[in-house]
Amino acid sequence: MLDPNDPRLTQAWDILKAQKDLGLSLEPESNRLAFADPEFLLRRETRGIRFQLELLKPDLEMQARGIEHTVVVFGSARYRSQEAADQLLNEARRSGDDQAIQRATVMARNAHYYEQARQFGTRVVQRSELQPAHERLYICTGGGPGIMEAANRGAHEAGGISVGLNIALPHEQHPNPYITPGLSFKFHYFALRKMHFMMRAKALVAFPGGFGTLDELFETLTLVQCKKAKPVPIVLFGSEHWKRLLNLQLLIDEGAISPEDMHLFQYVDTVDAAWQAIQDFYWI
Numbered sequence: 001m002l003d004p005n006d007p008r009l010t011q012a013w014d015i016l017k018a019q020k021d022l023g024l025s026l027e028p029e030s031n032r033l034a035f036a037d038p039e040f041l042l043r044r045e046t047r048g049i050r051f052q053l054e055l056l057k058p059d060l061e062m063q064a065r066g067i068e069h070t071v072v073v074f075g076s077a078r079y080r081s082q083e084a085a086d087q088l089l090n091e092a093r094r095s096g097d098d099q100a101i102q103r104a105t106v107m108a109r110n111a112h113y114y115e116q117a118r119q120f121g122t123r124v125v126q127r128s129e130l131q132p133a134h135e136r137l138y139i140c141t142g143g144g145p146g147i148m149e150a151a152n153r154g155a156h157e158a159g160g161i162s163v164g165l166n167i168a169l170p171h172e173q174h175p176n177p178y179i180t181p182g183l184s185f186k187f188h189y190f191a192l193r194k195m196h197f198m199m200r201a202k203a204l205v206a207f208p209g210g211f212g213t214l215d216e217l218f219e220t221l222t223l224v225q226c227k228k229a230k231p232v233p234i235v236l237f238g239s240e241h242w243k244r245l246l247n248l249q250l251l252i253d254e255g256a257i258s259p260e261d262m263h264l265f266q267y268v269d270t271v272d273a274a275w276q277a278i279q280d281f282y283w284i
Contacts, residue, residue: 070140075147075207085111121154149176233281239267
């Protein structure tokens with residue numbers, strides 16, 4: 001086994017940092033240690049190795065923590081807590097900027113989703129603590145702000161641990177501060193991140209969100225529909241929102257999906273109903 005204190009590792013990274021500080025581009029160097037050589041690891045030909053690393057790193061750490069069952073929470077990164085949204089609205093009103101007022105009004109209107117995701121994170125921890133250790137459920141999110149932050153926050157406030165699967169984006173999305181230390185993982189590949197969402201998922205709860213939320217939701221539905229993943233309760237939180245957004249009856253009418261596919265998910269509007277949906281699925 002490689003000694004993590006081996007000075008060759010720090011020397012390799014020190015050389016690379018010195019290059020960066022001097023503004024030098026990363027050039028091939030045959031004498032670098034292969035596993036400490038970003039130029040080599042970032043080549044097209046080593047993409048498979050990067051896939052494997054992004055699969056292994058979170059998996060090994062969660063195994064070490066005894067995390068085998070998760071409740072995955074999806075939702076908008078843009079929604080804010082009621083307190084933060086009200087503050088933004090007050091500031092917008094003082095500015096007199098009509099566009100800012102309109103944006104802040106929408107933010108305040110949707111802040112209840114943040115608060116409900118926060119309550120849901122707390123509920124999962126409180127109910128899960130009553131179960132044997134090997135059956136406990138843990139909140140898992142995309143690790144960012146908004147609804148993701150809210151669910152991690154609720155779990156944190158209840159004294160539980162939770163996971164964040166963050167993604168490296170051009171606008172530098174940072175992990176929220178409520179993820180349990182050591183369980184915040186950063187991904188480059190969306191595909192590997194979504195694989196980890198499903199690997200331990202015992203339930204998925206989707207709050208309103210944008211393209212990312214829809215991507216995660218429809219991949220989950222597709223995997224379950226095609227029997228590429230085991231059936232899990234898929235809960236759409238906010239029935240009015242989801243029914244306005246998704247005209248799934250059209251797909252049935254046009255023969256694109258079966259009427260039975262509508263049973264793959266259910267709508268809820270309260271934290272109690274969301275938890276009950278999970279209980280009913282497993283007869284907890």
